[in-house]
Amino acid sequence: DAGVTQSPTHLIKTRGQQVTLRCSPKSGHDTVSWYQQALGQGPQFIFQYYEEEERQRGNFPDRFSGHQFPNYSSELNVNALLLGDSALYLCASTPGPGVLAGELFFGEGSRLTVL
Amino acid sequence: QKEVEQDPGPLSVPEGAIVSLNCTYSNSAFQYFMWYRQYSRKGPELLMYTYSSGNKEDGRFTAQVDKSSKYISLFIRDSQPSDSATYLCAMSDLNQAGTALIFGKGTTLSVSS
Numbered sequence: 222d223a224g225v226t227q228s229p230t231h232l233i234k235t236r237g238q239q240v241t242l243r244c245s246p247k248s249g250h251d252t253v254s255w256y257q258q259a260l261g262q263g264p265q266f267i268f269q270y271y272e273e274e275e276r277q278r279g280n281f282p283d284r285f286s287g288h289q290f291p292n293y294s295s296e297l298n299v300n301a302l303l304l305g306d307s308a309l310y311l312c313a314s315t316p317g318p319g320v321l322a323g324e325l326f327f328g329e330g331s332r333l334t335v336l
Numbered sequence: 337q338k339e340v341e342q343d344p345g346p347l348s349v350p351e352g353a354i355v356s357l358n359c360t361y362s363n364s365a366f367q368y369f370m371w372y373r374q375y376s377r378k379g380p381e382l383l384m385y386t387y388s389s390g391n392k393e394d395g396r397f398t399a400q401v402d403k404s405s406k407y408i409s410l411f412i413r414d415s416q417p418s419d420s421a422t423y424l425c426a427m428s429d430l431n432q433a434g435t436a437l438i439f440g441k442g443t444t445l446s447v448s449s
Contacts, residue, residue: 225379254435261344263424263439264380277436311379315435325435327372327379 223248225328227312233334234302242297242331246314250326253295255287256311258330264311270295271318299333307335339363342425342440351449355412359425359440362406366427366438369401371410374422374442383423384410415447 226245234240246253252271256264266279270289289295293314299306309330316324342359349355357371367388372380384399386392386408392399398411408427412419422444426437 252435261441263340263342263426263441264437265439266436269435279436313435318435325382325437327381329377329379332377 225250225312225314225326227310227328227331229331230329231332231334233336235336236302236304238302238335239298239300240302240333242299242310242312242333243294244297244312244314244328245294246312247326250314250316251293252315252318253289253293254313254315254325255295255297256313256327257281258309258311259305260308267297269318276318302335304335307333309333339438340425340427340440343443344441346444346446348446348448349415351415351417351447353415353447355415355419355445355447357410357412357423357425357443357445359408360406361408361427361438363427363429363438364403364406365429368428369399369408370426370437371397371399372424372426372439374424376421380424412445415445417447417449420446 228243254269255267258264267281269277273289284300286298311330312328340361370385371383374380389401389403396413400409422442424442425440
């Protein structure tokens with residue numbers, strides 16, 4: 222049973238560029254959440270997608286956007302990259318949008334470096 | 337004041353020691369309390385979760401929640417070198433409704449053999 226898979230694992234971009242990160246949820250899960258984890262910090266919630274719509278959003282600017290596809294996979298897009306966007310981007314999936322403390326599974330993350 | 341405070345360490349202990357990891361929080365609405373373990377260059381892995389107050393034990397791990405003090409703990413007994421990782425506490429409240437967990441900064445633990 223595949224867990225949450227993310228791609229790419231590492232990427233390097235320059236300031237002002239745009240990036241797209243991808244996530245496939247765990248089998249049986251239909252809800253995807255994205256988190257940003259800066260070096261030495263805990264993950265910060267970006268947004269949640271369920272039924273192809275953004276259902277919940279954290280304190281992130283509009284430069285951060287997402288999409289969910291009919292097969293429940295998801296993309297995170299970041300426009301006009303800043304140096305401060307350098308972080309590990311984590312995708313997490315759950316079998317539904319509610320708070321399911323024991324069923325939130327994280328992927329390995331995509332490490333973005335902005336130069 | 338941040339919603340969740342966690343001492344980043346690092347914490348170094350010898351193999352076999354009892355480890356105590358702690359977080360404090362300010363939002364009294366938090367009801368779900370979780371501990372995640374994160375190895376270097378990996379995603380967080382859920383270790384334990386507790387709803388409301390009380391204790392929960394799973395093998396060598398014990399989670400405690402004291403809502404009156406807004407304080408949660410994770411105890412690791414008979415620590416092993418394989419326990420060396422960053423431990424993250426996370427919380428959420430029922431009103432939030434969703435997967436928007438609030439994490440602490442994480443405590444880095446090193447267990448030497």
